[in-house]
Amino acid sequence: MGRYIVSRTPRAMKRMNKRLILATIREKQPISRADIAEITLLSRTTVSQLIDELLEEGVVKETGTGVSPTQGGRRPVLLSIVEDAAFVCGIDIGGSQITTVICNLSGRILCKEVIPTCSDLLSLFQWVEHFLGRAPIPTDRLIGFGVGTPGITRFEDGMVLSAPSLGWTDLPLKAEMERRFHLPVYVENDVNVAALGECWRGAGEGKQHVVMITIGTGIGCGLILNGELYRGCHWASGEFGFMVTDSQAIDHWNDPVVTGFGYLESRAGCPAILRQYQRRVRNPAITDAKVVFDRWRRGDEVAGQVIQEAKRHVAAGIINTVALVDPEVVILGGRLMNSRDLFLPQIVKSVKRLAPIQTEIRVSQLGADAGALGAGALVLREHDCPYQGVL
Amino acid sequence: MGRYIVSRTPRAMKRMNKRLILATIREKQPISRADIAEITLLSRTTVSQLIDELLEEGVVKETGTGVSPTQGGRRPVLLSIVEDAAFVCGIDIGGSQITTVICNLSGRILCKEVIPTCSDLLSLFQWVEHFLGRAPIPTDRLIGFGVGTPGITRFEDGMVLSAPSLGWTDLPLKAEMERRFHLPVYVENDVNVAALGECWRGAGEGKQHVVMITIGTGIGCGLILNGELYRGCHWASGEFGFMVTDSQAIDHWNDPVVTGFGYLESRAGCPAILRQYQRRVRNPAITDAKVVFDRWRRGDEVAGQVIQEAKRHVAAGIINTVALVDPEVVILGGRLMNSRDLFLPQIVKSVKRLAPIQTEIRVSQLGADAGALGAGALVLREHDCPYQGVL
DNA sequence: CTTGGTTTGTTAAGTTTCCAAACAAACTTG
DNA sequence: CAAGTTTGTTTGGAAACTTAACAAACCAAG
Numbered sequence: 001m002g003r004y005i006v007s008r009t010p011r012a013m014k015r016m017n018k019r020l021i022l023a024t025i026r027e028k029q030p031i032s033r034a035d036i037a038e039i040t041l042l043s044r045t046t047v048s049q050l051i052d053e054l055l056e057e058g059v060v061k062e063t064g065t066g067v068s069p070t071q072g073g074r075r076p077v078l079l080s081i082v083e084d085a086a087f088v089c090g091i092d093i094g095g096s097q098i099t100t101v102i103c104n105l106s107g108r109i110l111c112k113e114v115i116p117t118c119s120d121l122l123s124l125f126q127w128v129e130h131f132l133g134r135a136p137i138p139t140d141r142l143i144g145f146g147v148g149t150p151g152i153t154r155f156e157d158g159m160v161l162s163a164p165s166l167g168w169t170d171l172p173l174k175a176e177m178e179r180r181f182h183l184p185v186y187v188e189n190d191v192n193v194a195a196l197g198e199c200w201r202g203a204g205e206g207k208q209h210v211v212m213i214t215i216g217t218g219i220g221c222g223l224i225l226n227g228e229l230y231r232g233c234h235w236a237s238g239e240f241g242f243m244v245t246d247s248q249a250i251d252h253w254n255d256p257v258v259t260g261f262g263y264l265e266s267r268a269g270c271p272a273i274l275r276q277y278q279r280r281v282r283n284p285a286i287t288d289a290k291v292v293f294d295r296w297r298r299g300d301e302v303a304g305q306v307i308q309e310a311k312r313h314v315a316a317g318i319i320n321t322v323a324l325v326d327p328e329v330v331i332l333g334g335r336l337m338n339s340r341d342l343f344l345p346q347i348v349k350s351v352k353r354l355a356p357i358q359t360e361i362r363v364s365q366l367g368a369d370a371g372a373l374g375a376g377a378l379v380l381r382e383h384d385c386p387y388q389g390v391l
Numbered sequence: 392m393g394r395y396i397v398s399r400t401p402r403a404m405k406r407m408n409k410r411l412i413l414a415t416i417r418e419k420q421p422i423s424r425a426d427i428a429e430i431t432l433l434s435r436t437t438v439s440q441l442i443d444e445l446l447e448e449g450v451v452k453e454t455g456t457g458v459s460p461t462q463g464g465r466r467p468v469l470l471s472i473v474e475d476a477a478f479v480c481g482i483d484i485g486g487s488q489i490t491t492v493i494c495n496l497s498g499r500i501l502c503k504e505v506i507p508t509c510s511d512l513l514s515l516f517q518w519v520e521h522f523l524g525r526a527p528i529p530t531d532r533l534i535g536f537g538v539g540t541p542g543i544t545r546f547e548d549g550m551v552l553s554a555p556s557l558g559w560t561d562l563p564l565k566a567e568m569e570r571r572f573h574l575p576v577y578v579e580n581d582v583n584v585a586a587l588g589e590c591w592r593g594a595g596e597g598k599q600h601v602v603m604i605t606i607g608t609g610i611g612c613g614l615i616l617n618g619e620l621y622r623g624c625h626w627a628s629g630e631f632g633f634m635v636t637d638s639q640a641i642d643h644w645n646d647p648v649v650t651g652f653g654y655l656e657s658r659a660g661c662p663a664i665l666r667q668y669q670r671r672v673r674n675p676a677i678t679d680a681k682v683v684f685d686r687w688r689r690g691d692e693v694a695g696q697v698i699q700e701a702k703r704h705v706a707a708g709i710i711n712t713v714a715l716v717d718p719e720v721v722i723l724g725g726r727l728m729n730s731r732d733l734f735l736p737q738i739v740k741s742v743k744r745l746a747p748i749q750t751e752i753r754v755s756q757l758g759a760d761a762g763a764l765g766a767g768a769l770v771l772r773e774h775d776c777p778y779q780g781v782l
Numbered sequence: 783c784t785t786g787g788t789t790t791g792t793t794a795a796g797t798t799t800c801c802a803a804a805c806a807a808a809c810t811t812g
Numbered sequence: 813c814a815a816g817t818t819t820g821t822t823t824g825g826a827a828a829c830t831t832a833a834c835a836a837a838c839c840a841a842g
Contacts, residue, residue, distance in 0.1 A: 008411075008433060010800060010828045013404050017829090020399075034790055042399060043830050048791060065837095072839030073789025209624035221715070225621060232717025233600035239747040242714035247636045247658075247703040250741045262714065262747060267638075312638040320711045323633035323653065324612070326623025350641045356630040356653060401799045401829060408800090425819055434801050439820060456808095463810030464818025 017042060018050050019389030022059065025079055026390045030063050032076030051079065059085050059386055081105060086387050087137050088379040091128065092148045092190060092371030093117065095165045095217055100128065101372040102135050102142070105380070105390050107201040109373065111135050119166040121173075125180050144184040144383050145177060146375030148193035150218070154235045158187035161235065165217075186378045190371050191238060192229055194364075195222025196381070197374025198331050200391065202365040209327040212364075213240055214334035215314065219265050223325060229381075241265035245316040264317050268310040270335060276306045293339045311343060315350040322355045333364030408433060409441050410780030413450065416470055417781045421454050423467030442470065450476050450777055472496060477778050478528050479770040482519065483539045483581060483762030484508065486556045486608055491519065492763040493526050493533070496771070496781050498592040500764065502526050510557040512564075516571050535575040535774050536568060537766030539584035541609070545626045549578035552626065556608075577769045581762050582629060583620055585724060585755075586613025587772070588765025591782065593756040594722045602718040603755075604631055605725030606705065610656050614716060620772075632656035636707040655708050659701040661726060667697045684730045702734060706741040713746045724755030 017040075024036050033051060037044040054060040061082045065075040083106040092099040094117060101112045113131055118124060132139060151163025158174020177185040188196075195204070195212035204210040210224040221240035223230040230237055242262030244250065249263050266272050270289040277292045278284050280302050286292070296303035318330060330351075336343065340363055348361050364370055380391040408431070415427050424442060428435040445451040452473045456466040474497040483490040485508060492503040504522055509515060523530060542554025549565020568576040579587075586595070586603035595601040601615040612631035614621040621628055633653030635641065640654050657663050661680040668683045669675050671693050677683070687694035709721060721742075727734065731754055739752050755761055771782040 008404070008408060008431075008800085010401070010404070010798095010826085013399075013401070013799090014828060017399060032790075040399075044791065045793085045831085046829055049829095068789090068838060071788060072837095073787085074791075074837040076790060223715075225616065230616060230716075233719045234717055234748050236748050237715065237717040239714040239717070242745070242747040243711040244636065244707040244745055245638045247700075247707045249745070250703040250706045253745070263745060309638075312641040315641045316635040316638045317711075320634040320708075321715060323630040324614075324628065324712060324715055325621075326625055326628040326630070328624045354633070354635055354640070354644070354654060356633040357625050357627050399829085401797085401827095404828090405799060423819075435820065436802085436822085437800055440800090459809060459818090461810095462817060463808095464816085465808040465820075467819060 014050070017046065018054065018386070021047060021050055022054065022081070022387070022389030025060060026081050029080040030066065030078035032066060032078055034076055036079075054386075057085075057386055058082055081390060083108070084137075084141075086141050086143045086385075088144055088146060088376040089128075089132070089142060090146045090148075090193075090372040090374065090376030090378075092193065092375055093124075093150060093166070094190060094371070095150050098124070098127075099368060099372040100131050101369065101376065102132075102137060103373060103376045105387055107373060107377070109369065110137060112369070112372070114368075117166070119168065121171075121176055125177070128181075142183065143385055143387070144186065144379040145181065146193065146378035147173060147177070147185065147187045148190035148371045148375045149173065149187060150190045152234075152236050153187050153189050155186070155188055155231055158185060160187065184379065184383050186375075186382050188229070188375070188378055189220070189222070189235075189238075191220035192222040192231070193372075193374035193378055194333060194366075194370040195224050195331075195374065196229060196377045197366055197370035197372070198333075198364060199224050199374075200377045201373060202370060203331045203362040204329055207328045209325070210329055210331065211321055211325060211327040212331045212333060212370075213318065213321070214364075215269065215332070215337065216335035217270055218261070219269050219314075219317075219334075221321065225325065240317055240321065241269065243317045243320060245313045245320075264313055268313040268317075273306055273310050276309070277303060280306065289336075290339075293342060296342065307342060311346055312350075314343070315347045318347065318351055318361070319355045322351065322357065322359045326357060327359055329360045329362055331362050331364055333367070333370060337363055405441070408437065409445065409777070412438060412441055413445065413472070413778070413780030416451060417472050420471040421457065421469035423457060423469055425467060427470075445777075448476075448777055449473055472781060474499070475528075475532075477532050477534045477776075479535055479537060479767040480519070480523070480533060481537045481539075481584075481763040481765065481767030481769075483584065483766055484515075484541065484557070485581060485762070486541055489515070489518075490759060490763040491522050492760065492767065493523075493528060494764060494767045496778055498764060498768070500760065501528060503760070503763070505759075508557070510559065512562075512567055516568070519572075533574065534776055534778070535577065535770040536572065537584065537769035538564060538568070538576065538578045539581035539762045539766045540564070540578060541581045543625075543627050544578050544580050546577070546579055546622055549576060551578065575770065575774050577766075577773050579620070579766070579769055580611070580613070580626075580629075582611035583613040583622070584763075584765035584769055585757075585761040586615055586722070586765065587620060587768045588757055588761035588763070589722050589724075589755060590615050590765075591768045592764060593761060594753040595720055598719045600716070600718040601720055601722065602712055602716060603722040603724060603761075604709065604712070605755075606660065606723070606728065607726035608661055609652070610660050610705075610708075610725075612712065616716065631708055631712065632660065634708045634711060636704045636711075655704055659704040659708075664697055664701050667700070668694060671697065680727075681730075684733060687733065698733060702737055703741075705734070706738045709738065709742055709752070710746045713742060713748065713750045717748060718750055720751045720753055722753050722755055724758070724761060728754055 033047050037047045063078050063080045066078045068075050083104045090101050099114050101109045103109045152161045160168045160171040160173050173187050174185045198204040208227040212222040219241035221238035241264050243264040274289040292303045424438050428438040454469050454471045457469045459466050474495045481492050490505050492500045494500045543552045551559045551562040564578050565576045589595040599618040603613045610632035612629035632655050634655040665680040683694045
């Protein structure tokens with residue numbers, strides 16, 4: 001029954017039509033009322049009336065007249081979105097740093113700040129308040145907050161079920177934050193918001209089926225299916241790091257899963273690469289995976305082997321994902337992509353060879369900003385506001 | 392923009408509300424008008440009026456009065472679906488046999504026949520005609536055909552893009568069949584329809600996130616996400632058989648993918664089990680994987696090793712799927728499940744140990760009927776008819 | 783430079799749908 | 813049997829969309 005998106009009442013019908021028009025404008029702007037009517041299959045009358053309201057609300061503006069039609073006739077009045085009609089604040093809470101941005105309706109970032117991660121809410125809220133105070137926007141146009149957290153998040157009520165790296169368990173983040181800021185707050189997993197971000201203004205723009213994989217300390221994956229974020233049944237979709245890419249592990253792998261790390265993570269994440277290398281060269285003094293990459297670039301064969309191994313697992317994981325969800329594009333992000341030159345070519349080759357379909361593999365365009373921007377996108381997608389149609 | 396399921400016009404709004412009511416009746420029948428109004432949030436007035444129409448159309452019937460309310464008051468008139476108001480024909484075209492059923496709106500199979508697979512359309516159509524002629528239903532109540540095919544199928548226009556086992560390429564099955572029978576036809580991949588079937592009247596009943604895996608000659612997987620069949624971007628989702636469950640394969644596996652078989656299939660399908668066994672005992676005279684199972688039951692160690700190996704790959708594939716899509720339940724079907732006693736316990740154990748979440752694993756309830764029933768379900772789900780809401 | 787054809791956007795009348803409120807029907811309980 | 817309660821229907825009205833006619837703006841040909 002959940003699949004019935006119904007506009008029960010005439011009022012709901014109107015709201016949906018308004019959104020449809022807004023979405024059409026966003027996609028084709030600048031565009032005339034007549035063209036909108038043709039595209040949406042609404043009558044010109046209805047389009048005109050709803051647009052009057054949108055103009056009134058300041059969401060849309062008239063931007064001059066267009067070219068005259070082919071065979072003579074009145075010139076169309078062109079319409080565009082008022083991109084600064086509203087703003088959203090996106091907060092990406094990562095394992096090591098927190099990125100906060102404010103962006104407008106078209107996804108342009110107006111201001112951004114990065115601080116080291118703090119896991120207590122009071123400090124976080126204080127800092128957000130400070131950030132907002134310095135933001136160059138009229139605060140009354142801020143319509144809400146989106147938050148990405150490194151853990152399993154129940155979107156429905158904005159509860160962070162578990163975020164080990166922050167020590168959070170069953171934290172009612174949405175409730176707490178709404179109580180403090182008196183604005184709607186939407187909370188999602190950090191990889192999921194990164195996927196949203198790339199779909200909004202990054203490597204997944206315009207695509208309806210997108211897989212975003214981030215490889216860093218953990219390995220996660222956000223799925224956009226049929227244009228919608230797919231969350232899974234227990235809000236735990238996209239646990240890429242738990243894939244088993246060596247069937248031997250079925251019987252013989254005994255690392256405790258309870259730590260919250262999966263098989264693939266234990267083979268291909270940054271800590272895994274580091275650990276493998278430490279073990280082989282018997283040098284526990286190396287403390288950053290970056291060193292391993294540097295050494296490989298300088299010809300260290302052991303480093304090469306370790307990285308090669310990790311690559312194989314990641315490639316297998318990508319092939320598995322492509323086989324299962326048949327995306328339009330796979331986007332790779334995360335810290336490991338800083339060394340993409342060592343990774344990408346071979347992965348692309350393997351996927352091309354073994355996946356059932358040819359899927360494009362791209363690198364994140366937004367990099368570290370993807371999460372925060374996507375968190376903002378979350379508000380525009382989910383919040384029931386006049387601007388909901390713009391995304 | 393595809394995500395806007397809009398009821399543009401008042402007429403569409405009415406149609407959606409009617410479906411909403413019908414779906415509510417199906418789920419909670421027998422139920423009163425008052426309860427429907429409460430559940431759907433529609434006014435009693437509206438509910439009454441739409442139900443009058445449904446009664447008129449013969450889709451719904453009044454089935455006596457219910458128990459009197461707690462504190463006195465008029466007794467409710469209870470409503471139920473007229474399950475035989477319409478029928479659908481489901482055809483499951485498998486690699487070796489074609490199963491055809493006719494079922495009513497509640498998914499009860501009224502008649503069923505199985506014939507060996509034939510791949511030319513003329514014979515197929517003739518046979519369907521023959522089948523319909525003998526079916527114990529008024530033919531004017533048949534509302535459409537659903538067809539499952541063993542290949543990649545573009546649902547939109549019912550084109551079978553490729554079905555190697557039948558020798559079909561770019562076959563416009565929907566068009567051809569509609570021309571012949573003058574009824575709507577919906578075409579889907581066979582594993583996908585099996586998943587629909589299990590969700591309708593099988594092991595996935597009432598679930599919104601279901602993964603159905605069938606292991607036989609090929610290995611495929613149907614995904615029901617958020618209550619909807621997920622088809623992927625190129626109509627090629629669920630290619631479970633293409634997973635890579637041994638990272639070594641990334642560099643070293645050289646079987647040509649062009650044959651249409653994937654890595655996991657080459658390790659765990661029936662032909663794979665047979666071939667591995669043949670190779671190890673050097674006896675090409677064995678021609679059915681069933682023999683391998685029988686021998687293992689009688690203590691043949693080589694057979695045991697081969698099967699153990701296959702099991703590992705399947706388990707890894709399931710873990711990967713669970714990790715990625717976070718389903719409510721995983722349903723296993725296909726020929727290999729005839730020997731489920733040798734397979735299931737260990738797979739369940741492995742998944743429990745290595746998957747990020749605890750997901751129930753069940754065996755297909757419908758067995759060989761799942762595909763045909765699901766093909767019928769396809770019509771009720773997709774076809775724009777008064778009964779669309781019942782599923 | 784005027785007239786006819788064309789396209790855009792608006793106005794006015796009409797239809798469809800849903801809803802709130804009042805009402806009739808049917809039932810329980812004291 | 814009267815009072816209270818719940819169900820389902822009737823009635824009048826509000827909200828939304830649409831068709832059709834119209835005004836405005838424009839081009840181009842004579």
